[in-house]
Amino acid sequence: MASKVVLSLIVLAFLSSKLSLAFPGFNFGWGGSGSFRGGLSDLCPEFYQFSCPQANDIVMSVLEKAITKDPRMAASLLRLHFHDCFVQGCDASVLLDDSSTIVSEKRSGPNRNSIRGFEVIDEIKAKLEEVCPHTVSCADILALAARGSTVLSGGPNWELPLGRRDSKTASLSGSNNNIPAPNSTIQNLLTSFKRQGLDEVDLVALSGGHTIGVARCVTFKQRLYNQNGNNQPDQTLEKAYYFGLKSVCPKTGGDNNISPLDFASPSRFDNTYFKLILWGKGLLTSDAVLLTGKVGKTMELVKSYADDEGLFFSHFAKSMVKMGKISPLTGFNGEVRKNCRRVN
Numbered sequence: 017m018a019s020k021v022v023l024s025l026i027v028l029a030f031l032s033s034k035l036s037l038a039f040p041g042f043n044f045g046w047g048g049s050g051s052f053r054g055g056l057s058d059l060c061p062e063f064y065q066f067s068c069p070q071a072n073d074i075v076m077s078v079l080e081k082a083i084t085k086d087p088r089m090a091a092s093l094l095r096l097h098f099h100d101c102f103v104q105g106c107d108a109s110v111l112l113d114d115s116s117t118i119v120s121e122k123r124s125g126p127n128r129n130s131i132r133g134f135e136v137i138d139e140i141k142a143k144l145e146e147v148c149p150h151t152v153s154c155a156d157i158l159a160l161a162a163r164g165s166t167v168l169s170g171g172p173n174w175e176l177p178l179g180r181r182d183s184k185t186a187s188l189s190g191s192n193n194n195i196p197a198p199n200s201t202i203q204n205l206l207t208s209f210k211r212q213g214l215d216e217v218d219l220v221a222l223s224g225g226h227t228i229g230v231a232r233c234v235t236f237k238q239r240l241y242n243q244n245g246n247n248q249p250d251q252t253l254e255k256a257y258y259f260g261l262k263s264v265c266p267k268t269g270g271d272n273n274i275s276p277l278d279f280a281s282p283s284r285f286d287n288t289y290f291k292l293i294l295w296g297k298g299l300l301t302s303d304a305v306l307l308t309g310k311v312g313k314t315m316e317l318v319k320s321y322a323d324d325e326g327l328f329f330s331h332f333a334k335s336m337v338k339m340g341k342i343s344p345l346t347g348f349n350g351e352v353r354k355n356c357r358r359v360n
Contacts, residue, residue, distance in 0.1 A: 059177035059344060063156075068148035075140050075160040076168075082136045083168050087283040090165035091229025092133040097162035098222070098339070099131055100155070102212060103190040105343025107183035108154035110191070111137060111356040118359070124191035129272070130232065134357070137161065141356050154356035155180035159340050166336075169228050171285030174333035177341065181350035184359045198235040198300040202309025205302060212342050214335070220306055220317040221331040222339065226277040226299075227289040233265035233273040236300055241267050243301075252308045254296030261299075275299060290322035 064071045082089045100110040103121060110127070111134065114120045121127055137157055144152045156178050167173050196208040209219045240262055243250040249258060264275050276282035277299050278289045289303070298304040306314045321328035351360050 059179045059341060059346065061175045061177055063178035064148075064152060068144065068151045070147060071144060071152050071156075072160055072164075074143050074147065075157065076164050078136060078140045078143060079161060079164045079168055082139075083165065087169075088229060089133055089136060090169045090283070090285075091225070091277075092131070093136060093158075093161045093165045094225050095229065096131055096133050096137070097158045098225070099127060099191070099195055100158050101339050101342045102194045102196075102208075104183060104185070104187050105345070106155050106159065106180055106340055107343070107345050107350060108158060108180075108353070108356060109183045109186040111154055111158075112183075112186045112359070113357045115358060118186050119188045121186045121188055121191040124188055124195070126195040126197070127191060133161075137356055145354065150352055150354065153180050153350075153352045154182045155344065157356070162336065162340075166225075166285055166332075169283065169285035171227075172329035172333045174337055177337065179344075179346055181345040181347075182353045182356075182359075183345060183350055196302060198231065198302050199238060200302045200305070202305040202311050202314065205305070206311070206314075212339070214339065216311070216313045217317060217331055218335040218338060220314050220321065221328065221335040223303065223306060224287070224289055224321060224328055224332055226303060227281070227285050227287070228278070228283060230274040230276050230282065231299055232271065233275070234271040236261070236275070237265055237267075237271070239301055239304075240265060250301070250304070252296055252304055257297045277303070287321050287325040287328045290318050290328065293318055294322050 079090075079093070096110060097106070099121075100106055100108060103109060110121050110131070112118050112120055113122070122131065137154070140157050140161065141152075141154060144157070159176060159178070159180065163174060163176050194208065194211070196205050200208070205219055206216065209215070214222075239250040239253060240258065241247065241249065253261075261275060264270075264273050278292060279297070280288045280292065289298075292298055293303055293307050296304075298307075307318050309315075317331075321331070354360055
């Protein structure tokens with residue numbers, strides 16, 4: 017009898033080691049609760065607790081250098097996670113370059129000449145591969161980098177579920193169709209978010225990510241010169257702000273000139289973005305319509321977040337966790353890429 021018990025334990029230990037190799041972070045949690053943890057389908061904050069406990073420290077060390085050198089990078093990395101999750105789920109498909117089998121999402125309308133930060137992700141991945149080879153997925157790196165960028169900019173922290181795996185495919189059409197355009201109406205925005213399982217609170221809270229970063233002239237030019245197809249500016253723009261934007265963004269040319277999304281504190285994660293919207297100084301149509309679209313709940317949320325930064329931070333953190341759970345690949349699905357730009 018004793019020998020059978022020993023044999024069973026050996027087999028269980030063998031299976032555990034095999035699963036740990038196949039699924040870094042997977043473990044039979046023989047802790048105080050005796051619970052079976054790190055399951056094959058659920059994301060959990062402790063996913064790399066044993067396979068790569070220093071993962072977040074490595075991410076943060078690279079981010080600190082990158083954001084000190086270029087404060088805009090925080091917003092770029094936050095946006096990269098958003099543009100990933102809205103296409104095929106949070107699977108790092110946005111990082112894939114063109115190849116014989118992949119048409120890169122980097123070519124899509126919302127991404128071309130716009131998304132950036134790939135070299136920072138490459139550096140994080142290279143450092144993680146040195147310390148914990150074949151362990152931390154690129155999809156999880158994007159989620160960790162988005163949280164780290166928020167924290168380093170003065171924003172909230174949150175407990176981040178991990179365990180995503182990387183896709184072997186990309187979707188150019190998904191990228192063109194699923195990422196909300198900067199000139200979206202409030203109904204476009206609500207529909208786009210609902211398609212991803214996100215509600216009005218998520219829409220307004222996540223839009224608050226525009227408290228950091230910049231936008232190119234091409235994304236807001238129509239507001240200055242031809243908002244409704246009548247060669248007139250958007251009447252909801254505050255006048256002095258409107259004239260300032262015209263000096264940055266001429267009627268012809270200058271499409272790649274940039275303007276801060278939150279000109280009052282462009283590198284600090286705070287609630288000023290919502291105050292500016294109330295004052296008619298939201299940069300993009302998609303920012304302004306959160307108030308002017310006259311949808312009761314979104315209007316009230318803009319006012320609430322403008323009044324209460326703590327409430328905004330709390331909702332933003334919850335909505336980032338929710339967004340990070342859009343259709344992740346887990347268990348036997350996908351892979352852990354060695355290089356985030358190409359499939360293994």
